[in-house]
Amino acid sequence: MTQQPFMGRGAIDLSALKRPATPQAPPGGGSPGAAAAAGSSYAVNVDEQNFQTVLQASTTAPVVLVFHSPSQAPESSQMADDVADLVGQYDGRFLAGLVDVDAQPQIGQVIAQASQLQQLPVPLLMVFLDGRPAIQPIPGLVSREELSTLFNQLGQQLTAQGITGRHQPLAAPPGGDEAAEDAGPDxxxxxxxxxxxxxxxxxxxxxxxxxxxxxxxxxxxxxxxxxxxxxxxxxxxxxxxxxxxxxxxxxxxxxxxxxxxxxxxxxxxxxxxxxxxxxxxxxxxxxxxxxxxxxxxxxxxxxxxxxxxxxxxxxxxxxxx
Missing domain, CATH: 1.25.40 (Serine Threonine Protein Phosphatase 5, Tetratricopeptide repeat)
Known part of the structure; x- marks a missing residue:
């Protein structure tokens, strides 16, 4: 899998999606969204209500969106779980947003339209920084090893470009206060x-x-x-x-x-x-x-x-x- 450098692109038009009726405070004072997904403190299940807020979190540090479909491609949901698990190893360098396109078809339509695609491929991995796609979208299944390599590369590029922001955890990590104190930048x-x-x-x-x-x-x-x-x-x-x-x-x-x-x-x-x-x-x-x-x-x-x-x-x- 070839990894692309960060690049500037147009922001995603979210006008077709619903807006939250009231601002939703991030759980635990962390990154915006619903409850932490797949047992990770740095992953969130994305819906129409929190999609815009999750993308806005990319102004702090990159947001990795994974579009999966339990009905069309059951193995894509395992890939989404792998992403959620792996980003948790980077202490807030990334936030994973998991989008079940079966449950949230309109989000898939918005992304497909913004990407000038007739239909959104599933699975699809996208990385956002400052509200914009930061690398070329990656369609198809990506192995856990390749995902780990990708995140290592992105982490190195973040360091090289002086991008030091980190997301706050959505929930306290296992181990209580001691583990929470250990989290964060060295x-x-x-x-x-x-x-x-x-x-x-x-x-x-x-x-x-x-x-x-x-x-x-x-x-x-x-x-x-x-x-x-x-x-x-x-x-x-x-x-x-x-x-x-x-x-x-x-x-x-x-x-x-x-x-x-x-x-x-x-x-x-x-x-x-x-x-x-x-x-x-x-x-x-x-x-x-x-x-x-x-x-x-x-x-x-x-x-x-x-x-x-x-x-x-x-x-x-x-x-x-």
């Missing part, structure tokens, strides 16, 4: 994330470097540092010019590295890895070492558990030996 990363939000990439790099120096095993800090360095290297770079330079000079390590960085930021992770693997295959000596070392740094930015990183490491080993 303050260790706040200086780096705040710097990214302010556009101060150099400071973000320095803050992440401090974390890595103090604890080299901190995977989140390592990924944050790698991504911040990519942003630092690509500041002000024109993508078209970079691609033209790389095409004209296929063995220029600097030119190929730049396009690989830009591809990674754009969500084209496999293309980024493949470019550098081929560069390793074609080069030798110090140039080969530079290409290999840079590719390894990109693996860290994506995350060592990502299936594409595992494939990329296999391809790199093949190119080296």
């Amino acid at each position: 303050p260790r990363y706040a200086p780096a994330q705040d710097a990214l939000a302010a556009g101060d990439i150099d400071t973000a790099v320095a803050e992440y470097q401090k974390l890595v120096d103090s604890n080299p095993a901190d995977a989140e800090a390592t990924a944050g540092l790698a991504m911040a360095k990519i942003l630092q290297r690509t500041q002000g770079v024109d993508l078209s010019a970079a691609r033209a330079e790389a095409a004209a000079n296929p063995d220029d390590v600097d030119a190929q590295i730049m396009v690989a960085d830009l591809d990674l930021l754009g969500g084209h992770v496999e293309d980024s890895f493949a470019r550098l693997v081929e560069l390793v295959r074609r080069t030798s000596g110090k140039e080969r070492d530079r290409a290999r070392d840079h590719l390894v740094s990109l693996f860290a930015a994506v995350g060592n558990e990502d299936p594409r990183v595992l494939k990329g490491r296999q391809a790199l080993a093949s190119a080296l030996f």
